[in-house]
Amino acid sequence: ELKVEQNPLFLSMQEGKNYTIYCNYSTTSDRLYWYRQDPGKSLESLFVLLSNGAVKQEGRLMASLDTKARLSTLHITAAVHDLSATYFCAVDMTGGTSYGKLTFGQGTILTVHP
Amino acid sequence: EAEVAQSPRYKITEKSQAVAFWCDPISGHATLYWYRQILGQGPELLVQFQDESVVDDSQLPKDRFSAERLKGVDSTLKIQPAELGDSAMYLCASSPRTSGTDEQFFGPGTRLTVL
Numbered sequence: 001e002l003k004v005e006q007n008p009l010f011l012s013m014q015e016g017k018n019y020t021i022y023c024n025y026s027t028t029s030d031r032l033y034w035y036r037q038d039p040g041k042s043l044e045s046l047f048v049l050l051s052n053g054a055v056k057q058e059g060r061l062m063a064s065l066d067t068k069a070r071l072s073t074l075h076i077t078a079a080v081h082d083l084s085a086t087y088f089c090a091v092d093m094t095g096g097t098s099y100g101k102l103t104f105g106q107g108t109i110l111t112v113h114p
Numbered sequence: 115e116a117e118v119a120q121s122p123r124y125k126i127t128e129k130s131q132a133v134a135f136w137c138d139p140i141s142g143h144a145t146l147y148w149y150r151q152i153l154g155q156g157p158e159l160l161v162q163f164q165d166e167s168v169v170d171d172s173q174l175p176k177d178r179f180s181a182e183r184l185k186g187v188d189s190t191l192k193i194q195p196a197e198l199g200d201s202a203m204y205l206c207a208s209s210p211r212t213s214g215t216d217e218q219f220f221g222p223g224t225r226l227t228v229l
């Protein structure tokens with residue numbers, strides 16, 4: 001069974017600081033997704049990582065994937081209040097009849113304060 | 115910009131009643147997913163359709179939940195009878211290709227409260 005673990009689960013940051021959220025998964029996969037969710041809202045796609053060594057950047061967020069280590073990171077640079085949200089990683093357990101089945105991590109609740 | 119549509123957005127029901135949720139995926143998307151998200155947790159897949167066929171419903175509680183996508187376009191998820199533990203956000207997502215490995219786009223969700 002595929003397990004996806006994020007840490008930390010709660011992150012309180014000061015504006016302007018940098019930090020990294022980690023996503024570890026338990027079985028082989030080369031497809032990983034990062035989503036953002038605001039309170040009471042649906043999921044917004046941030047990054048799609050489709051190969052080992054993939055790196056994507058958008059604004060203050062940068063995501064990377066190391067399939068050999070089964071690890072993805074979401075790095076936040078110079079945090080601002082608007083980044084406050086819950087961030088999920090999700091791993092695509094491809095193969096067999098379960099292609100496209102995403103397994104989500106528990107989520108990291110990020111709060112950015114002045 | 116094309117979006118996944120869901121209705122209703124909110125539903126309050128009493129235990130043992132029947133509820134139904136509707137989802138209209140992005141036009142042309144062959145794959146449709148229903149997820150359940152309990153407060154404070156990540157979404158969990160309930161059922162996956164490829165066109166009108168069920169690909170994976172291994173996590174669907176089939177004694178009370180049913181899902182259909184009769185014409186391979188929109189879909190309905192039903193719960194009968196609802197239980198207190200069914201209170202959650204129900205999310206629908208779609209992806210474009212038959213391989214099912216493309217990015218999934220999520221709808222706004224239906225928040226269900228069972229009293």
